[in-house]
Amino acid sequence: MVQNTFLVIWLAFIAVAVTAKQTVIASPTIFQSEKENFELELLADGLDHPWGMAFLPNGNLLITEREKGLKLYQDNSLLNIPLDTFPEVKTRGQGGLLDITIHPEFEKNQLIYFTYSHPLPTGSTTALAQAKFVEQKLINPQTIFIADTGSNTTKHYGSRIEFDNNGMLFMTVGDRGNRDNAQNLNSHAGKVLRLNDKGAAANNTFFPEGDNALPEIFSYGHRNPQGLTKHPETGEMWISEHGPRGGDEINRLKGGINYGWPIITYGKEYILGSIGEGTHHPDMEQPIHQWTPSIAPAGIIFYSADAFASWKGNLFTTALKFKLLVRQEIKNNKVIHEERLLTEEVGRIRAIKQGPDGLLYILTDSNNGALYRLSPHN
Numbered sequence: 001m002v003q004n005t006f007l008v009i010w011l012a013f014i015a016v017a018v019t020a021k022q023t024v025i026a027s028p029t030i031f032q033s034e035k036e037n038f039e040l041e042l043l044a045d046g047l048d049h050p051w052g053m054a055f056l057p058n059g060n061l062l063i064t065e066r067e068k069g070l071k072l073y074q075d076n077s078l079l080n081i082p083l084d085t086f087p088e089v090k091t092r093g094q095g096g097l098l099d100i101t102i103h104p105e106f107e108k109n110q111l112i113y114f115t116y117s118h119p120l121p122t123g124s125t126t127a128l129a130q131a132k133f134v135e136q137k138l139i140n141p142q143t144i145f146i147a148d149t150g151s152n153t154t155k156h157y158g159s160r161i162e163f164d165n166n167g168m169l170f171m172t173v174g175d176r177g178n179r180d181n182a183q184n185l186n187s188h189a190g191k192v193l194r195l196n197d198k199g200a201a202a203n204n205t206f207f208p209e210g211d212n213a214l215p216e217i218f219s220y221g222h223r224n225p226q227g228l229t230k231h232p233e234t235g236e237m238w239i240s241e242h243g244p245r246g247g248d249e250i251n252r253l254k255g256g257i258n259y260g261w262p263i264i265t266y267g268k269e270y271i272l273g274s275i276g277e278g279t280h281h282p283d284m285e286q287p288i289h290q291w292t293p294s295i296a297p298a299g300i301i302f303y304s305a306d307a308f309a310s311w312k313g314n315l316f317t318t319a320l321k322f323k324l325l326v327r328q329e330i331k332n333n334k335v336i337h338e339e340r341l342l343t344e345e346v347g348r349i350r351a352i353k354q355g356p357d358g359l360l361y362i363l364t365d366s367n368n369g370a371l372y373r374l375s376p377h378n
Helices: 002-021 179-183
Strands: 029-032 037-047 050-055 061-065 069-074 077-080 097-102 111-120 123-134 137-146 161-163 169-173 191-195 217-220 225-230 237-241 248-252 289-291 297-302 315-319 324-331 334-341 349-354 360-364 369-376
Touching (some): 050 349, 050 360, 050 369, 061 097, 061 369, 069 097, 111 137, 169 237, 225 315, 237 297, 315 349, 324 349
Parallel strands (some): 050 097, 225 297, 297 349
Antiparallel strands (some): 037 369, 061 069, 069 077, 097 111, 111 123, 123 137, 161 169, 191 217, 225 237, 315 324, 324 334
16 A cells, blocks of 8 residues: 555656646737737747747747757657767857858758857867758768958857848858957958858858958947847848947948948947047948847847738847837938837847748746747737
């Protein structure tokens, strides 16, 4: 009798332990915005500083964790994908395993791409890795590009990646804490790069030969771009980038253009004082939009589906410092209206994606980070 009682208690304990490890599916919370009512639903939590996500053609979702983790969200559960053979990652400061995207022809080649902080003898730098994803395993992960940034800091990696309509891979690299390198065309720091799917320069010819610009550079004068998205109609790339104390920016990317940092900026020094020569320069591009005070913008996306009909064409930007989601209406490449959503509701929001179902998915940045879904509420 005592043995049977002990067995029942032990089995109950195991059941509770197993249940505790399962993904929590919370009841949706209803929000009313200016143009859409929506439900916010917690899909998964327990993520360790999630940074990037990429939907697979079958609707499953890959999520990177900064402390070198990779999760697969499927069937309302998180599965751990081993990274035993992945290149060494320097997980210090803002560094770690960062963004992820899939090849445009993933269904044929199963290729996925990662950015991460690659260790160097005197620090680290932003790097690009490629692997095949087959049967929930990474096959032959290897580094295919290492940015030349000359930095020993652990900040401003940039590190968003996105394919354009021509199969070219855009990759953002922050100034790595050395402002002047953003203007140096012999450094990848403070740049947006354009590569082919093998990690080589994509026939970029934006600079005169006498400039000796590195062949991967698409644009320069960036501080720390942590958002990158493709416009659904024009195919142009847009980025968000962190300013210092103010001066966060949204920029529309054009090849060979100087976006000004640190010569022009709307931001100020963190302690006291101005930066650079002001806010305008005749040879440098003005941002589409700037935020002062800083909201700390991260992931961005143009919404292009029909589920939220009134949001179609709007730009969504996640914010870390202000812990919110920004919705902007764009006309003729100008912001004509802004609405702030989810203020202080879920914490620091790191990334956003539109799913194959036309819904919006966001990741929160914490040691108990979470995946949420925004759905229409009628």
